[in-house]
Amino acid sequence: MIIQRYILKQIAVPFVLICILLAILLLAEAFGDVLTRALGGTLPGNAVAMLMLYQLPLVLQELMPGGFFLALVIALGQMSGSNERVVLQATGYSDAKIMRLILLVGVLATALLYLFTLYLVPLASRTTEMLNKTLAERPAAEIVQPGQFTSIDRDGSVLYAQSSDPAAGSLLSVFMAFLEEGEQRLLTADSAQVINDGEGRYLVFSNGELLTGFDDEQLERTQFSQMSLLLERREVSDSFNRRSRTNQELWESGTRRNIATLQWRLLYPLSLLVFCIWAVNLTRYKPRSGKNAAVLPAVIFYVVYQYLCRTVNASVGSGNLPLWLNFWWIHVIGVALGFALRIDFADLKTRLRNAVPSRGSASRGSTS
Template structure:
């Protein structure tokens, strides 16, 4: 029991450290992307942390199996390097028993991944979809930040306001630069400046920014044929920003709705969600024999081949999911054959030394039989 607790603690501590690093890396990349959209006025900055929080279960369901795989490799690799595994082997610790001990923390990870993939991740993506629907109802006016130039309407419009009231209804010191479509004849760039502005909602629901006491400049950059118009009141249509966040519709469907569905894509999504906790068990069978290293070789010798093997496993799962979506794989076969293939590879790696010994003994016996004849 002491050895079991020691091995489990080593695996879980390393798993937690690796998973935390991977989570920070992935979430930082996504957060920077969403932050860029908020800077462009596409997303409200106030919802960024909500989106990241609701998407975290979707990140964790993929990170935890990889963290478990790397955690076993690093933890057991250190034990082999420090000759602790040699001492355990001398006291009767076989690789099969080591695998059974390792399956206990793997069970904890698999249960957590199952909770994430079957419940939390779809629910979180549903909340993200709700937030994005609310963002689609916003206009450029709702995403303005005072004192900042913002590129809107796919970069064709740049808007700036020096002041913005707390209720976001009044502006002061407004600047708008808009590039006309390439096919439009006449003027290339339109610049609007105004002392103040306000938002006005029409009966049909469209919104306008009403500018007061300003000028309009039309012309082509580099030419001297600019047209200047002075106005007392000028209306600008406020377009709704296009929110672009990768979000699949199937991923947000509750698992209970996928069960029993005859739709092939629904069955593929359900098998994918069930595959993630199963992935934790299979990578454990792969990692235990791959963690075995010679102290003279170093603990990182097999790390790169092991990561490549994991990438091949995950890539084949994703490819099989795509084949199943397109009807190239029968639903009965689905994704299970991929797990079976890599489970077989893990068992071969685990019992490779025993198989080699058995083969040599068989060969020696066959040679002795021939010599007697």
């Protein structure tokens, strides 16, 4: 139908633009971290694009509800401000029909969001974990090219190796200049290797000499058989581990936090249907209201709604609330609030006043 295609077009254009803008903003932070690792020498250039690609499902999952809600409010608000919805009602296309159309679109968007929360985001998180593990196990010979000065992931640190032993994954005839507690230090060693443990990645030098005291002009030489310098600290995030687990793994684990994470995946997409009801009723035509008058209330509603959902989910995961009391009831309240926004209380008050006869008119009627 022409009217339906027109409404869908009015929604699709701002939705795409909002998603692109928010995706760029959200990916900028992740890109900064990845770029820092790449410039520090701990991340090869060809892995940057892969890591950014794996961040995209998580970013889209986070921005889709807000972008969809804002697109609905902008599109329907523009139609109300331009009196298009008044014309549609005059031609028989009422707000009830608009609501049905928006809910149909919301069902499709909810199904798409379920695809992200249940499958794409866990898959991307697992792939990212495996890629980071592979990168962490790279030998030193792959991190530093022999015969070139290389900045590594330490402030003001430069590493040079005359040659390498690819079979052993080690660097030979190594020189390194670095800062330690604000003091310039130089280090030479016969060989160096990258070692990984539970705390992070270390560059381990063997059979070398450490030179200190440049600032005090009292040069000190310290011989060592082995010395370790931290390259990259390992940060283990429990939430990230849960995010990478499959739905079956979360369910079979039986722990509260994993079950709460699974509940989040199942309940989070349903917020789109609540936002559909809110958008239609927030943007109903009101005289002397601007085209974007509903944007600010919509943003406030969205922020409060998301805060409540995340707070309740965190409380369930920590054991402060029972599992059955996760935020499904917030969706129910949201739906009720959405239909309450449809009520014109001024008109309702006038109708009630007209329906109930005043005391004076009742007495006059009885006297006559």
